[in-house]
Structures are given as C-alpha cells and as structure tokens.
Amino acid sequence: MQREFGKKGLNYIFRNDTLIRILMVFPTVLLIFAFIYDSPTYIFSGIHKIVVSPDILLTDYLETGGLGAAFLNASLLTFANILIIYKLKAKINGPIIAALLTITGFSFFGKNIFNVWPIYLGGILYSRYRKTEFKNILIVMMFSTALAPIVTELSFGLHLTPYLRLPIGIVTGILSGFVATPLSANMNKLHDGYNLYNMGFTAGLIGTIFNSLLKSFNINIAQQKILSTEYDATLKLILLFFFLFLIVLGFLGNGRSFNGYERILKRSGRLVTDFTQHDGYSLTFLNMGIMGLLSMLFVIILGGVFNGPVFGSVLTVSGFSAFGKHPKNTIPIMAGVFLAGALKIWDLNATGVIIAGLFGTTLAPIAGKYGFLAGVVAGFLHLSVVMNVGIIHGGINLYNNGFSGGIVASLMFPVLEALKKGE
Incomplete structure (x- = not known):
C-alpha cells in the first residue's frame, strides 16, 4: 500500500x-x-x-x-x-x-x-x-x-x-x-x-x-434439502474474524476514520455500481465488513443456524458490498422478507427463508432508487417467488434468488417508473 x-x-x-x-x-x-x-x-x-x-x-x-x-x-x-x-x-x-x-x-x-x-x-x-x-x-x-x-x-x-x-x-x-x-x-x-x-x-x-x-427423456432431478447443524459456532467465529479484519483494514486505510462512507450510502447500487472505483478500496472494505456483520445479525435475529448455505449467503452479500449493496438499500429488502415470513406459511428461522432474506438483497437497487417502501414490497414479493421458482429449473441453478430477483425486478421497475412519472 x-x-x-x-x-x-x-x-x-x-x-x-x-x-x-x-x-x-x-x-x-x-x-x-x-x-x-x-x-x-x-x-x-x-x-x-x-x-x-x-x-x-x-x-x-x-x-x-x-x-x-x-x-x-x-x-x-x-x-x-x-x-x-x-x-x-x-x-x-x-x-x-x-x-x-x-x-x-x-x-x-x-x-x-x-x-x-x-x-x-x-x-x-x-x-x-x-x-x-x-x-x-x-x-x-x-x-x-x-x-x-x-x-x-x-x-x-x-x-x-x-x-x-x-x-x-x-x-x-x-x-x-x-x-x-x-x-x-x-x-x-x-x-x-x-x-x-x-x-x-x-x-x-x-x-x-x-x-x-x-x-x-424421463430423467427427473430430485431436489434436495441436506443441511448441517453442528458447526454453527465455528462458522460464526470465522465470519466474525473476516468481517472485523475488513473493517479494521478499511478504517486504517481511510486515515483511521469513517469519513466519506456516507457517499456509498447515497448510491442506488444499480448495475453497474463499483464502489472500488467510485469511493476507493478503503471505504469498500469498510462497507463489506459492515454488511457482513449486518447479515450475521439478520440470521441471529431470525433464530437461524449457520450452515453451509447460510455461511455462503453471508459471504456473497459481503462480496456484493463492493458492487452495489450497502445498509441503506439492503435493510428494506430484509425487512420485506421478514414481514413476508411472519405473515406467510414459512418459518422465519428456516434456512430457505433466511437465505431468501440475504440473497434477496439482489433487489437492493430498487430500494436505493425508489425508496424504503419500494424495497420492502420487493422483499415481500421476492420470498413468495423464490420459494416456488426452483421447481422450474429443478435446482440446477444455484442462484435461485437471482432468478427470482430478475422476475420481481422486471415487473417492479416499469411500474415504479410509471408511478414516478405520474407524480
């Protein structure tokens, strides 16, 4: 450096x-x-x-x-x-x-x-x-x-x-x-x-x-639900170390301060938003660490177990916190998934609901562009879609939430644009 x-x-x-x-x-x-x-x-x-x-x-x-x-x-x-x-x-x-x-x-x-x-x-x-x-x-x-x-x-x-x-x-x-x-x-x-x-x-x-x-050809792919439960503490410890490392690295690299972080929070996150190029690596690492801890907190609040899919979901959110996600545009999505889980037929602490809340932040640009309420609606819709579209591709697509997010975003953004123009 x-x-x-x-x-x-x-x-x-x-x-x-x-x-x-x-x-x-x-x-x-x-x-x-x-x-x-x-x-x-x-x-x-x-x-x-x-x-x-x-x-x-x-x-x-x-x-x-x-x-x-x-x-x-x-x-x-x-x-x-x-x-x-x-x-x-x-x-x-x-x-x-x-x-x-x-x-x-x-x-x-x-x-x-x-x-x-x-x-x-x-x-x-x-x-x-x-x-x-x-x-x-x-x-x-x-x-x-x-x-x-x-x-x-x-x-x-x-x-x-x-x-x-x-x-x-x-x-x-x-x-x-x-x-x-x-x-x-x-x-x-x-x-x-x-x-x-x-x-x-x-x-x-x-x-x-x-x-x-x-x-x-009469070849049917059987969807699976194989989940571990015994490594919760170990996975939490490793994630906590990594995210604190990123925060310290970003904090020191940014002159021992959080100055400038508000610039990231003002960005919509819409593709393509590269925080490393707009705001520098130090602030990007800060955001990645903060988003990692926020994701862990979301899992804990919902009472979830840290297993392979949850561990991977948290890491993915942290990775995309260099490329579009930050607390302001992701919290509304998580809130929408939480609300949907509380009102619908799924248990909030189920792995499927938890990773939907984490991966559902693929829709963060909607909240970033159209506001908190739009983000909550996007998260609410996302949970219903993602829990049902997997049968279409048979689980072949690991980014099932990305598939669902594409469907929700393709429907929401034209409507939101029309409402915006009608103001």
Whole structure:
C-alpha cells in the first residue's frame, strides 16, 4: 500500500498485488482450519463425496463431506480463481471481488473442484470464437458457475456407464459456459440493472431449458434439502474474524476514520455500481465488513443456524458490498422478507427463508432508487417467488434468488417508473 495525502487526510492506495494478498487471507484461514479440524484421510474422503454426490439445491457440503473437506474445497476453488485473476492480470475491482466471494460462498453448497471447470472451458471456447480475450468475460464466467450442479448431475447421476456419463456432463457444462455471455448481456435489459444477480436470472432460464430437456427423456432431478447443524459456532467465529479484519483494514486505510462512507450510502447500487472505483478500496472494505456483520445479525435475529448455505449467503452479500449493496438499500429488502415470513406459511428461522432474506438483497437497487417502501414490497414479493421458482429449473441453478430477483425486478421497475412519472 502506498500513502496518499489529500483533502480527506491520510489514505492508502491499494495496488493490485496488495489486493491479491488481501483476497488470499480468507481462503488461507479456511485451509488452516480444515486441517486443524479434521485428519487428511477424513478430509480427502470427504472431498470425494463432495465431488461425486448430487449438489442440487440445497446441498450443504458441510453435511455431505464434513467441515474439513468443505473448507478445503472452498479454499482450493478460491485460490484457483485468484490464480486465474493474477495470471490474466485482471484489475481487482468491485465485480471481481463480488464474483470471487460468491464462488467462495457457493463452494459450501454446489460448486466444487470438479464441476466448475467445464463451464470455464466453454467460456474459453466462446472467447476464441469471438476473437476476444478471456479476461474480458472472466467475471461472467465466474458467475456462470451457478450452473455447476448440472455437470455433477449428468456426470455421476445418470444410469449409464461412466464412459458416457462423464462426457455428457462435461459437454453440457461447456455448452452452458459458451452461451452464458451473450445471454447475460440481454437478460440485463429486462430488469434494467435492478437485479444485481443478473447471471442468476440468466442461469435460471438456461437451467429451465436443461431441466425440461431431461424431463422429456424421463430423467427427473430430485431436489434436495441436506443441511448441517453442528458447526454453527465455528462458522460464526470465522465470519466474525473476516468481517472485523475488513473493517479494521478499511478504517486504517481511510486515515483511521469513517469519513466519506456516507457517499456509498447515497448510491442506488444499480448495475453497474463499483464502489472500488467510485469511493476507493478503503471505504469498500469498510462497507463489506459492515454488511457482513449486518447479515450475521439478520440470521441471529431470525433464530437461524449457520450452515453451509447460510455461511455462503453471508459471504456473497459481503462480496456484493463492493458492487452495489450497502445498509441503506439492503435493510428494506430484509425487512420485506421478514414481514413476508411472519405473515406467510414459512418459518422465519428456516434456512430457505433466511437465505431468501440475504440473497434477496439482489433487489437492493430498487430500494436505493425508489425508496424504503419500494424495497420492502420487493422483499415481500421476492420470498413468495423464490420459494416456488426452483421447481422450474429443478435446482440446477444455484442462484435461485437471482432468478427470482430478475422476475420481481422486471415487473417492479416499469411500474415504479410509471408511478414516478405520474407524480
């Protein structure tokens, strides 16, 4: 880091190599904890279970393979993506941070060291076909791993010989990666940037096509609900360490102050809002840490258990706090989900409701642009939609909340715009 003196006092400039090292902190902690908690034999046995077992929503790798294996899977997958970022000399910005922490989070329920790579290969083939650098579509590819479960399902779930299953699964993953970039660009037009998980909307449509094709051949994907309950305290401790680390890092980098944070709170968060470029890395890290703690508080207030999906959801919210989310535009969404859960048929402490409240903040730009009440309505609608759309894609799309968010945003923003113009 380099020191900089200016009107706002002493601040730090984060160079790309320094940012790479910061991004390596969390996977390093996971790697250390993995081998402290479990023996190598148990860990690698668990990794095998994670790779070959179905990982359709919701599949908690902490329950499937154990804590050590889940931590190692997340650590290796995160390190691998950091290496790709480093080798491609990609600039560390808000979208990269959001994509990386999303991958880390979903490495606890759906993404593993096997099923993401065919999707990347599809992206490489697309970039060569379009004669563009893979670096230009890297972020889209990182988010496209939302479709990773289809690779596992077809590679290990079909009642065929492995010589047929594996190629089918890999080719399907490659095809998913190939079509993801052109589709995601067009999906953004439907919701006009008011759904931060744009790839979730895209992956939901792709997943729907795949699921429909499989059903046409009498291949039915069984949705799952495999959740752990025994690692609550450990997961809370690790998240608390990480978010306090981000707050301290941002606070010190911002001249030992919170000066300027109000600028972030004034932004709507609508795509594309990169806090690292608008407000600097120090304030971005502050926001990520604050949003992480806020997300943890939301889980605790609802009486939820920290398991793989909840852990991953909190990390994802923190990641997107470099790319659109802040307390002012997310609290209304959480309040809307809370209200819906209290009035409707679901238990507030159920994992599905809790992650809907966390991932539902994909609709944060609606609250950021149209106000608190609009955000509450968006959250209220989101819970009903997200609890019912999974059956359409069969759980193939890990970003089910992004799919739901795309539907809600596509319906709400034209209406809100019309009402605004009618004032």
